Amino acid sequence: MSLLDETRALLDRAVAETRDARLARARGRLDEPLRVAIAGKLKAGKSTLLNALIGEELAPTDAGECTRVVTWYADGPGYTVTSYLKDGNAEARPFTRRDGAVRIDLGRPADQVERLEVRVPSARLRRHTLIDTPGIESLSADVSARTTAFLEAEGERATRTDAVIYLLRHLHGGDVRFLEAFHGDDGAGTPVNAVGVLSRADEIGGCRLDAMTAAGRVAARYATDERLRKLCPVVVPVAGLLGAAGATLREGEFRVLAQVAALPLDDILELLLTADRFAAGGDDRRRLLTRLGLFGVRLGVRLIHEGDVSDAAGLAAALTERSGITELRQVLTTHLEGRAEVLKARSALAALDECLPPGSPLVAGAERIRAGAHEFVELRLLHQLRSGRLPVADDRRAELDRLLGGVGGTPRDRLGLAAGAPAEEIADAAKSAQARWQRLAEHPLSARDLRTAARAAARTCEGILAGQNQQG
Numbered sequence: 001m002s003l004l005d006e007t008r009a010l011l012d013r014a015v016a017e018t019r020d021a022r023l024a025r026a027r028g029r030l031d032e033p034l035r036v037a038i039a040g041k042l043k044a045g046k047s048t049l050l051n052a053l054i055g056e057e058l059a060p061t062d063a064g065e066c067t068r069v070v071t072w073y074a075d076g077p078g079y080t081v082t083s084y085l086k087d088g089n090a091e092a093r094p095f096t097r098r099d100g101a102v103r104i105d106l107g108r109p110a111d112q113v114e115r116l117e118v119r120v121p122s123a124r125l126r127r128h129t130l131i132d133t134p135g136i137e138s139l140s141a142d143v144s145a146r147t148t149a150f151l152e153a154e155g156e157r158a159t160r161t162d163a164v165i166y167l168l169r170h171l172h173g174g175d176v177r178f179l180e181a182f183h184g185d186d187g188a189g190t191p192v193n194a195v196g197v198l199s200r201a202d203e204i205g206g207c208r209l210d211a212m213t214a215a216g217r218v219a220a221r222y223a224t225d226e227r228l229r230k231l232c233p234v235v236v237p238v239a240g241l242l243g244a245a246g247a248t249l250r251e252g253e254f255r256v257l258a259q260v261a262a263l264p265l266d267d268i269l270e271l272l273l274t275a276d277r278f279a280a281g282g283d284d285r286r287r288l289l290t291r292l293g294l295f296g297v298r299l300g301v302r303l304i305h306e307g308d309v310s311d312a313a314g315l316a317a318a319l320t321e322r323s324g325i326t327e328l329r330q331v332l333t334t335h336l337e338g339r340a341e342v343l344k345a346r347s348a349l350a351a352l353d354e355c356l357p358p359g360s361p362l363v364a365g366a367e368r369i370r371a372g373a374h375e376f377v378e379l380r381l382l383h384q385l386r387s388g389r390l391p392v393a394d395d396r397r398a399e400l401d402r403l404l405g406g407v408g409g410t411p412r413d414r415l416g417l418a419a420g421a422p423a424e425e426i427a428d429a430a431k432s433a434q435a436r437w438q439r440l441a442e443h444p445l446s447a448r449d450l451r452t453a454a455r456a457a458a459r460t461c462e463g464i465l466a467g468q469n470q471q472g
């Protein structure tokens with residue numbers, strides 16, 4: 001029986017025995033998309049990134065009332081908004097859309113609202129539900145507290161999110177502390193469910209045209225930062241604003257840029273020197289600046305001026321390509337969706353722990369699943385490995401990380417093979433890795449923890465081989 005099936009069966013039993021609504025919800029979520037929260041400081045670019053990921057202008061990006069409430073964006077048959085209240089009730093809420101953004105009429109003070117749920121027909125949201133959170137350390141301590149409570153790996157709310165995208169604008173002591181608090185130390189809150197984004201990457205170095213390259217260097221440096229790497233193993237530079245604009249660019253916006261691009265080069269350079277100069281040219285330009293940012297405007301004018309793009313569709317594609325959003329989607333697929341099963345099971349089992357007394361047979365059942373399922377063993381080992389608690393030589397560390405699924409869950413990811421590697425190559429690589437780790441597991445001089453880890457790595461290889469045989 002698969003991990004997910006085993007977890008479903010246990011949750012079904014728990015719901016039948018207890019009739020606890022919280023457990024029924026946890027059971028239901030096992031069949032829903034992975035829940036991914038977007039977290040970071042106020043104005044880190046969370047709502048903008050969410051729009052870029054969905055490819056639609058949905059989340060409001062100013063500091064209106066609703067940006068203070070945790071808001072879920074999930075796939076659904078039509079556009080609906082539901083407000084879940086702290087008193088346990090839920091109500092449908094009216095909303096309007098201004099420039100695409102969903103403006104919700106809360107009808108009551110924000111502090112009475114637990115969360116909002118926006119349903120949108122979206123193929124992207126079928127893969128994962130995205131959760132927009134208010135900023136941490138934001139203007140009001142209350143909003144900040146609400147976000148932290150929502151994300152912290154404690155209390156009932158821990159089961160609300162399976163994974164998190166954490167936005168960093170600059171590496172900041174507060175960010176690291178926040179991440180440390182979020183990831184518990186027990187293997188329950190492992191860093192394997194966090195992906196880092198160096199956000200607003202286009203603004204790095206004064207919005208010059210090489211900003212994204214510079215951002216790539218900064219992100220690479222973050223990825224080697226010891227403290228950060230333990231908490232959030234990948235950091236992708238992303239300009240969410242460019243991604244959102246690329247997905248929603250309008251003809252009129254292209255025309256405004258084309259007009260500027262038609263000017264003599266000296267005039268263009270003069271005009272694009274600062275945001276203020278460009279914006280002084282009228283409302284259209286001011287709006288465009290809000291939509292694309294100074295970098296996006298400069299890039300757009302340059303591409304049109306040099307004849308690299310000649311219409312709105314071409315410019316939209318160029319903005320999307322530069323935004324880094326495609327790379328981020330790729331990382332989400334390998335790091336989070338590839339691990340969706342174990343992440344969802346983990347949340348559901350955590351709900352059992354929270355809702356039932358420690359000694360109960362159902363809680364014991366949850367513990368048995370966690371102890372027995374190889375996916376959980378891998379998750380725990382990955383956590384130990386990354387927090388420096390496994391005595392592994394450096395040359396083996398990277399291999400073990402990869403084998404345990406650290407850079408993606410497919411056999412090719414785990415064995416470090418190219419995307420198109422044929423089945424025989426996978427089988428050969430798995431066999432030799434299996435033999436290597438088995439030897440280490442049996443080696444009398446290996447430390448005990450290392451032997452345990454090596455046994456698990458060998459088991460992973462066996463799993464890959466078994467899967468190959470089934471296919472072949």
Ligand SMILES: Nc1nc2c(ncn2[C@@H]2O[C@H](COP(=O)(O)OP(=O)(O)O)[C@@H](O)[C@H]2O)c(=O)[nH]1
Nearest residue numbers: 042043044045046047048061200239240241293
């Ligand atoms: N230049 C630039 N500005 C951005 C980017 N992402 C967000 N912003 C701007 O930063 C401000 C805050 O963005 P928002 O998404 O509301 O941040 P949140 O508070 O984290 O949700 C808005 O004015 C956005 O237009 C980006 O990638 N590049």
Ligand SMILES: [Mg+2]
Nearest residue numbers: 046047061067
């Ligand atoms: Mg926001």
